[in-house]
Amino acid sequence: MTTPRDVFDALSERITARRWDEIFALYAEDAVVENPQRPPVPSRYEGRETLRKNFGGGLNARMDRADVLIHGTTDPEVIVAEYRNVGEALDTGKSFDIANIQLLRMRDGLIVHSRDYHDYLPLIAAQDGLENLKKGFETAERELTPVPPRPASTADPKSPRGVFERLAYGVADGDWAGLPELYAEETQVTHLFLPGAETLKSREDLREHFKFGERGAVRFQVRDLAIHETLDPEVVIGEFDYQGTAGGSAEFRVSNIFVLRVRDGLIVESRDYVDHLAIAAATGRLDELISRL
Structure with a gap:
């Protein structure tokens, strides 16, 4: 039986080996991938083919994963992974060391939903992309909607x-x-x-x-x-x-x-x-x- 940890390990191994074409087989056809902190505005991709279209070329970097910590949750489909990506931007030769945390929902051995949080700033700096980053923030607008009412808590305040x-x-x-x-x-x-x-x-x-x-x-x-x-x-x-x-x-x-x-x-x-x-x-x-x- 393929476990969520097995899928995460396979994803990590293929990213490290830069086998980009093989990564998408780990995602369900209707998978959703969200990047809540991606600058200048968050992104959301729906469907395996959309992922392939947007990320088929991969990241032009060499990197290894380090300090991996996996949290199982009370939902058997969900794990949370904390880790570092340590590597080099191949276009510039500059190194980076970035923290990451991903929340992954797996079903039938495939990723159906992923919420990915990455430390973008040092990666962008290693790619010599800081000026473009600034320009992006100058024109980007994130949609703001009214904040819903605060739900009543049922939790023990000491829990x-x-x-x-x-x-x-x-x-x-x-x-x-x-x-x-x-x-x-x-x-x-x-x-x-x-x-x-x-x-x-x-x-x-x-x-x-x-x-x-x-x-x-x-x-x-x-x-x-x-x-x-x-x-x-x-x-x-x-x-x-x-x-x-x-x-x-x-x-x-x-x-x-x-x-x-x-x-x-x-x-x-x-x-x-x-x-x-x-x-x-x-x-x-x-x-x-x-x-x-």
């Missing part, structure tokens, strides 16, 4: 799901003083898509971190929150969008995915895959973000 909800909605509510209390005194929080970000290791570090909300006049609402419970009872993975403004910016919407480990009602580890690239573009700080590379 991993409940803590995740309190974290996401705490930002929306501007509870900057209360948010650090969701974390253990000793914790580990990493921001994988923020160049040069230091690991936050204590509740005191989090108190300093969340001051950005007050300084930046952040006004976010949460939408499309989906929490995936893993086979590890301490770990949940949540996808969600923030829609709002920051520092007087125009309204924008960004997609994020966090991996949280919660113990005794407190966050002891969090890997945050925030779309810092889209936030920087929306708030006029794209050059500042690029300078961190």
Whole structure:
């Protein structure tokens, strides 16, 4: 029997070997692939032939996957994979090392739905594509629709799901003083898509971190929150969008995915895959973000 892990391993092996034509056989005919953080606007592809048409040439890069961590979930069709792509852009000879996280739904040995989050900025820099990236953000517009009402929570507030909800909605509510209390005194929080970000290791570090909300006049609402419970009872993975403004910016919407480990009602580890690239573009700080590379 082909397992979701088998399919992911086959996908990884074919990408590493640059056997692009063989990749599409791993997808169902009606497969959907979404890239919620692809700059300058998210993308969605429907159908195996659409995937072949758009990605048939593959990526002109040599790369290997490293530090692969697979999360099984309580939905037997779904796995979440965290990993790094380490390689070289063949057109420029420049190296890159990027973090990634994918949510994959498999059925009958094929990928039927994939949501792929990648650290695009260092890859684009290695391809000498930063100027085109800036131009793309200047003209791109992401469709904004009204934020649906917040659903009522049925989760135990001390459970991993409940803590995740309190974290996401705490930002929306501007509870900057209360948010650090969701974390253990000793914790580990990493921001994988923020160049040069230091690991936050204590509740005191989090108190300093969340001051950005007050300084930046952040006004976010949460939408499309989906929490995936893993086979590890301490770990949940949540996808969600923030829609709002920051520092007087125009309204924008960004997609994020966090991996949280919660113990005794407190966050002891969090890997945050925030779309810092889209936030920087929306708030006029794209050059500042690029300078961190």
